Amino acid sequence: LPPRELIKLNPNGGNGNGRQLSLPNIPKKIRAGEKYLNARFTFDRFVVGECNEFAYSISKALANGSHCPYSSLFLMAQTGLGKSHLIQAIGNTILQKKPMAKVLYITTEDFTNEMIYALRNNIITQFKNKYRKVCDVLLLEELHFLSGKEKTQIELGYTLDSLFNDEKMVIFTSPLMPEEIPNMKKMLISRFTSGVITSIKKPGFRTRLDILKQKALEREISLPEDVACFMAENLTQDIRQLEGSLDSLKAISFFLKKEIKVDLAKEIVKQLIPSKHLETVEDIQKIVCKYFKVDRDALKSKSRKKIIAYPRSIAIYLCRRYTDKSLESIGRSFNRNHSTVLYDEEKIKKKIKIDDGVRREVEFLCRQIEDRTA
Template identity: 40%
Template sequence: MLWNTIKTSLHASLPESEFGLWIKPLECKRENDQVLELAGPDRFFCAWVEDRYLELIRTKAQELGTIADVRLQVAAQPPLQVESDKGGQLRLPGMTKQAPRYRSLHPAYTFDQFMVGESNILARSACHALATGDSTFGHCLFVNSTTGLGKSHLTQAVVHQVLRSAPSTRLHYLTAQQFSADMVKSIRSNRMEQFSRRYVNNCDMLLVEDVHTLTNKNKTQEELNTILDYLIKSGRRVILTSAVAPSKLAGLDEDFRSRMTSGLVTGIQSPDYETRARIIRHKMQSHGLGADEDMVGFMAESLQGDIRRMESAIMGIKAKACLHKAPADLSMVRDVIYNLIGSPVEVTPETIRELIGRQFQVSVEALRSRSRKRAITFPRQVGMYLTRKYTDKSLADIGSIYNRDHSTVLYAIKNITKNMSQQTAVREQVELLCRKIKN
């Protein structure tokens, strides 16, 4: 069978993890001299394979046979099809009642595809530990961050890992809204006993996203609190996510808040420049756009915060490159970015401080420290000077950014101004930074 020969060839040319995740699940539905038809488990999986591997499969098919075309479709009956028993409990085919339930999974939301940086390393490490049964970080985890920073990626990575390494785990993965809706339905149908049993007696691991949506839903909080109490005390694994830090969640019962935060609590911050650059470089390469450092640097400077904006920008660049039938360049990237964010990125004290840190290889902590070493004081003074030049912040505001008072800022500005007029090296360094800020 030609497909088996193609798979053998792909297995030799692709990393084991990629082959096992994206090629092995493909099924051959039809094969003749004209066409090879393959099927994947769901539309997300097929979209990913089509974008990244279909051309490679076509090339292998043409090298090994006379097939004219390779087509990809969604399997008629996905292997993870969900059925329902009489009690309303979702279950997998062939399994007993009270089987695990989980939301649709994005095929790319795995640990391998998650870019690690200082802003998310603790959350990623804790999730991976829980997914593999490692109790280093305890059994209960609460992760909070604003939207688009990777909460769902990590929770789905946990589910992918558990399904791959321990598929018999009784796992429940849902949003707080789904939990609340299921509970209301169970109350109306007088099935609350079955509802509670599903999570108490038939659950080895519970993942609930967006618990911030439960504010002022007292009955739901009470029920989930009871379930968490049992699961945590019995050593079951629990992961909760929220868009708001637990201390800032209003409308929560204090006992419920205490229960949710009884284990490790960690946040995911906006990625720093280096992490943004790694994310963009990885995504650009996976989309066949290369990784020109000027393009990567400009995007990392411009697209701060929400990682989804990076993905949107890369898709826009890819579309524009295909439309013009030309490789992506910096001009094309600028057009897409400015169309996405509305205008060139605003210069803020924080972006200037990040630029100073990269240019002089000094951390933000060092710039804010009490150190008087020249390797620290000179970059700090340049940062103060540029912040005064390119923003409307007061001396006091600038001082707070660098953990200094306004008189220190005033001295720094005067000192850099004097040195620029007397020392060519200082002037050239500052002018270089000015050009980077303007660009």
């Protein structure tokens, strides 16, 4: 497959008086196979706390080759908690030490698409050689998207066997533990769990505060202590939310000539934290069922038919967005386990980004929910 070209942006902005808003630096990209590593994702820039200390330590040890007896690592974390930062920091460190090393950074979806392309164009031998013979380090993200892809799982299993036999390094990431990924072959689960397995938790207050201070420094934002503490106390979702809050803070302060104080931070926090309008999963189920013209009993059934499975996945996504219910609680309402709930949520999040039809349907249902209880 042809390499993906990245659009490089030249930050440019101003307020009419010749001054420009200094945006966060656009990081250079480091080639790793047919994808690029973000040069900004280094161990030095990773904020360490109780939530990620072991994941950070083992990742750095593997990257530096510090007499680490392991060559495989499975990083489990929800979206926006730093697993992509760590896996790319490993790649960046290795390439800095060994510029000629063959580091391949790829998602399981990319792997699947490349395999299909190779099969259709009779170049499967080149595909196999690329991952089994040429590769020194394989950085493989989003393992949960292998769910149900039997042929891809088989091919990846053979690839991992070859890499492990040659003592090559393999790093995995996923928001689910291997055994929690639906429709995953046992032989592949055993390969994922053959090395070190660790998870990254949501950062606590102290770590969130440290993250805000470092990100503010990178963005050249003078962040008062009381503002940082207020934001760290109220923005608890993930690191991306913290970064977004700082970008908004800087932009509003610059363009509206507002001093960075707690009152301004309160405005931003109010915008970033979605209102939890509905209290029950049942309300969301009713709205989704009415829109898709399906029964609630069907929504809670084991049916895998698209006419049922698709509305169910959207309902689960909306429950995660608009209620405070746990994964387990939502799962019980749909006769599903917590890992399936998480899988459905991630699936819809991804489809929203790439499928305009799905995005429009979700946006419509969101408006229905918000207008109903406004």
